[in-house]
Amino acid sequence: MAADLGLSPPPQKEEKRMKRIRFTPLFFRRVHKWVGLVLGIQFLLWSLSGAMMAFVDMEDVRAQPPVFSHPIVAEGLLDPDQLGLGKLAGSIRLHMSDGRPIYEIAENGVVRLLDGRSGDAIVVDEALIRQRAGLIDGAPVRSVSLLDAANLEAREFDGPMWRVDFNDAENTSAYFSADTGQFLVARGDGWRLWDFFWMLHNMDYMNRTSFNHPLIIAVAFGVLFLSGTGFYLLFKSFNRRDFKWLKRTSPMKSKPPLTSAG
Structure with a gap:
């Protein structure tokens, strides 16, 4: 009856109470x-x-595979004004690649490549990457793939990139920028x-x-x-009893000498 009236909690509920952490x-x-x-x-x-x-x-x-640099050939090179670029919001860079001068143009965050002699647009495709991969490693190419973002091997670089796997002893993988085709890094x-x-x-x-x-x-x-x-x-973990051996024992009292009677 008392339990029904709520005067004292049931024993089961008492056992289920959360124990306090001591x-x-x-x-x-x-x-x-x-x-x-x-x-x-x-x-x-x-x-x-x-x-x-x-x-x-x-x-x-x-x-790292060797990267070959070539002097820029100025013969037949178009002036940047002849390319009809207009007012550039970024920068323009000239370099040699695949035996031809190439203008690398960064405009409003977009990178374009133009042939320095004809002004034609250069597309960074698999064929171009295979050609450039052959210049930095003499081993045959096993596979070429386009990555949407950098993987762990090329984590210090940003943006999409091409991965070229070589059939060599180190299983080398070379990475090229998907925008410019520039060689980035190689891992073995x-x-x-x-x-x-x-x-x-x-x-x-x-x-x-x-x-x-x-x-x-x-x-x-x-x-x-x-x-x-x-x-x-x-x-x-220690108490006083553990250090009893450090206490010095008191010296024994000397007994008085024995004297003979009479």
């Missing part, structure tokens, strides 16, 4: 143990990845191996760019927490 030394010891395990595993990954990065041959990491298996361990080392599993990202900041706070709880548990 910040006791046992609680901190358990959290300290698991945080230490996670950080210990990460420390092993740091050590292993750093050692492997040191063992990878840096010549393979920095290896040596660089890919180094980049994998670099990812493990800086814990940037998405972008692989730097050490400044939320995950490693969280690990830094975990190390701070581990240090604080360890310092706290240092005082909670």
Whole structure:
């Protein structure tokens, strides 16, 4: 009857009440143990990845196919005023490529290529990329693909680009700008191996760019927490009985000498 009137809660509801977290030394010891395990595993990954990065041959990491530069041939070159460009909002650049002078025109964020002799527009297509790829690597071309955006191998560049895969010992991939056809960078298996361990080392599993990202900041706070709880548990794990051996025992009192009677 009392339970029906709401005078006292049922026993089952009493058992289901949320227990309050008690910040006791046992609680901190358990959290300290698991945080230490996670950080210990990460420390092993740091050590292993750093050692492997040191063992990878840096010549393979920095290896780039040669890029040939040619002097500009002025014979038959059209003056920029003859191209009918009008008032340019950007810039104009002249360079040699494929044995011909090419005007690279940046206007309102759009890049165009014009033949320096005829003024005809140059389209950066697969045929042009294959021709330029043959100038920087003597290996046969395995495949050519157009990327809408940079992948992890060419992450320091922006915009769409062409990827050319070569059939060589390093499985080299060269990247060219989709706007200008300019060679950007080349990556091989040596660089890919180094980049994998670099990812493990800086814990940037998405972008692989730097050490400044939320995950490693969280690990830094975990190390701070581990240090604080360890310092706290240092005082909670000892008592006076553990240091009894440090106390000096008092010297034994000397007994008075025995005297003979009479």
